[in-house]
Amino acid sequence: MRERILMATLLMVMLLTSCRQPEEKRTKTPTKVKTEVMKKTATTDGKTYVGVVEENVATAVSFTSMGIVSRIYVSEGQAVSAGQLLAEMDDTQARNLLEGAKAQVAQAEDALERYRLLNEQGSLPEVQWVEIQSKVAQARSQLAIAQKNMADCRLTAPVGGIIGRKALSAGETAMPSQAVVTILDISSVKVRFAVPETEVAAIRLNSEAKIHVEAIGADLTARNIERGVQADALTHTYDMRARINNNGSNRLMPGMVAMVSVNLDNNDSETAFTVPLTAVQRRADGSLFLWTMAKDSSAHRTPVSVGATYGNRICVTSGLSDGQRVVVEGYQKLSEDTKIIEK
Numbered sequence: 001m002r003e004r005i006l007m008a009t010l011l012m013v014m015l016l017t018s019c020r021q022p023e024e025k026r027t028k029t030p031t032k033v034k035t036e037v038m039k040k041t042a043t044t045d046g047k048t049y050v051g052v053v054e055e056n057v058a059t060a061v062s063f064t065s066m067g068i069v070s071r072i073y074v075s076e077g078q079a080v081s082a083g084q085l086l087a088e089m090d091d092t093q094a095r096n097l098l099e100g101a102k103a104q105v106a107q108a109e110d111a112l113e114r115y116r117l118l119n120e121q122g123s124l125p126e127v128q129w130v131e132i133q134s135k136v137a138q139a140r141s142q143l144a145i146a147q148k149n150m151a152d153c154r155l156t157a158p159v160g161g162i163i164g165r166k167a168l169s170a171g172e173t174a175m176p177s178q179a180v181v182t183i184l185d186i187s188s189v190k191v192r193f194a195v196p197e198t199e200v201a202a203i204r205l206n207s208e209a210k211i212h213v214e215a216i217g218a219d220l221t222a223r224n225i226e227r228g229v230q231a232d233a234l235t236h237t238y239d240m241r242a243r244i245n246n247n248g249s250n251r252l253m254p255g256m257v258a259m260v261s262v263n264l265d266n267n268d269s270e271t272a273f274t275v276p277l278t279a280v281q282r283r284a285d286g287s288l289f290l291w292t293m294a295k296d297s298s299a300h301r302t303p304v305s306v307g308a309t310y311g312n313r314i315c316v317t318s319g320l321s322d323g324q325r326v327v328v329e330g331y332q333k334l335s336e337d338t339k340i341i342e343k
Contacts, residue, residue: 051193
């Protein structure tokens with residue numbers, strides 16, 4: 001009988017120990033999240049538009065005559081300086097014309113020297129002397145043209161910048177004024193965005209624009225906006241351009257998509273808490289809440305009221321206090337009183 005009681009006691013102790021261990025393990029690992037400390041920032045009545053980054057200036061570089069491209073020395077994305085050799089064209093014909101022009105000049109100048117003595121002696125008619133001088137001038141003019149044609153077989157960069165597009169390759173025929181390469185000036189860039197005609201009047205030249213470029217994860221500010229004066233016939237929108245300094249890094253490249261938030265009236269600014277739109281959650285009854293981090297590192301649902309949106313953020317009009325931590329990433333795994341830690 002005693003042995004049975006002892007065995008039952010041991011089994012009960014083992015059962016209680018095995019049930020307690022998983023519970024202890026579950027409470028040890030906090031959930032990793034990302035938070036923002038709430039601080040009121042200035043907000044204004046603005047609009048958000050989708051824009052595209054453009055180069056400051058695009059220069060199309062081409063040969064002035066027709067010929068076969070023999071070699072191209074640059075590639076797309078390469079930085080070039082003014083005067084740098086970009087490409088060469090087959091110069092066989094130009095070289096032959098140059099040699100012929102040199103021979104004609106030599107012949108004309110030799111004849112000029114021979115007839116000079118006769119002219120000084122007065123035994124050469126004036127008309128013939130003028131004709132000889134004219135032939136020398138013509139020969140020299142043809143030589144200058146031949147030299148220019150020879151030089152035009154080498155294509156050099158008129159300005160410095162980045163090679164944006166290479167339109168021809170070695171072996172292809174270049175036509176006069178056909179772009180071989182395009183040189184882009186991206187020391188500063190422009191973000192072009194379309195504005196409906198009903199909103200154009202509210203955007204001033206000194207309106208501030210907040211620009212987010214997702215491709216490089218950059219948030220930028222532009223304070224000078226160029227306003228277009230001709231509307232698109234189909235969409236009835238006007239092109240606006242916000243200029244941004246690239247600071248010599250060339251991070252902003254033509255074609256990148258940007259979100260442009262423009263302040264329509266700088267005088268109506270006010271301060272408010274703002275959070276990412278995705279951080280605001282909705283209960284089954286339709287009420288809104290945010291996950292906040294308490295001093296003991298536990299997560300709590302905090303009821304809030306929201307206002308206007310600004311780009312990918314929204315104003316919180318009530319429910320938050322200054323210095324409070326709001327969970328903006330990792331909230332999907334949270335429940336009330338969950339222990340959390342910063343990533």
